[in-house]
Amino acid sequence: MKNILVVYWSGTGNTEKMANFIGQGISSGGANPIVESVSNVDANEIDKFEVIALGCPSMGNEVLEESEMEPFVESIAQKVNGKKVALFGSYGWGDGQWMRDWVDRMESYGADVIENGLTINNEPDKDGEEECITLGKELAKI
Numbered sequence: 001m002k003n004i005l006v007v008y009w010s011g012t013g014n015t016e017k018m019a020n021f022i023g024q025g026i027s028s029g030g031a032n033p034i035v036e037s038v039s040n041v042d043a044n045e046i047d048k049f050e051v052i053a054l055g056c057p058s059m060g061n062e063v064l065e066e067s068e069m070e071p072f073v074e075s076i077a078q079k080v081n082g083k084k085v086a087l088f089g090s091y092g093w094g095d096g097q098w099m100r101d102w103v104d105r106m107e108s109y110g111a112d113v114i115e116n117g118l119t120i121n122n123e124p125d126k127d128g129e130e131e132c133i134t135l136g137k138e139l140a141k142i
């Protein structure tokens with residue numbers, strides 16, 4: 001069974017919920033999800049995975065969370081060339097600029113970014129939950 005790594009940072013739990021729903025979708029799609037907070041993941045681990053998902057809410061002023069997620073993303077810059085990468089995260093009042101910038105950045109590292117990054121306003125509602133599950137199922141099929 002294919003293992004898919006889902007790494008997230010979440011301050012108030014919204015992106016964590018997205019990560020867990022994506023994990024649920026990966027399972028129902030027939031693959032094995034490994035859902036981990038970024039604080040538990042070493043950059044070298046991602047070498048073992050063909051498909052990864054990274055989650056982070058919009059923080060600061062439309063940027064990634066700066067103490068853990070930002071350095072993690074920087075640390076995998078040389079490791080994602082040709083890898084399938086899904087991006088996701090929750091946001092509050094912005095227009096999603098952090099996600100557009102993040103997609104561009106991962107593409108500049110050579111990653112094959114799946115769709116355009118899944119963004120959900122605040123806590124995922126029932127529709128948001130479904131979107132996350134659907135993304136997980138898509139990842140399982142790759």
Ligand SMILES: Cc1cc2nc3c(=O)[nH]c(=O)nc-3n(C[C@H](O)[C@H](O)[C@H](O)COP(=O)(O)O)c2cc1C
Nearest residue numbers: 010011012013014015057060062090091092093094
């Ligand atoms: C310090 C801080 C900065 C934030 N900056 C933004 C921002 O620039 N744009 C935005 O849309 N939301 C911003 N938010 C809102 C969060 O993205 C939103 O609350 C999100 O649901 C948090 O996800 P989490 O529960 O996974 O931490 C910010 C929240 C905090 C606490």
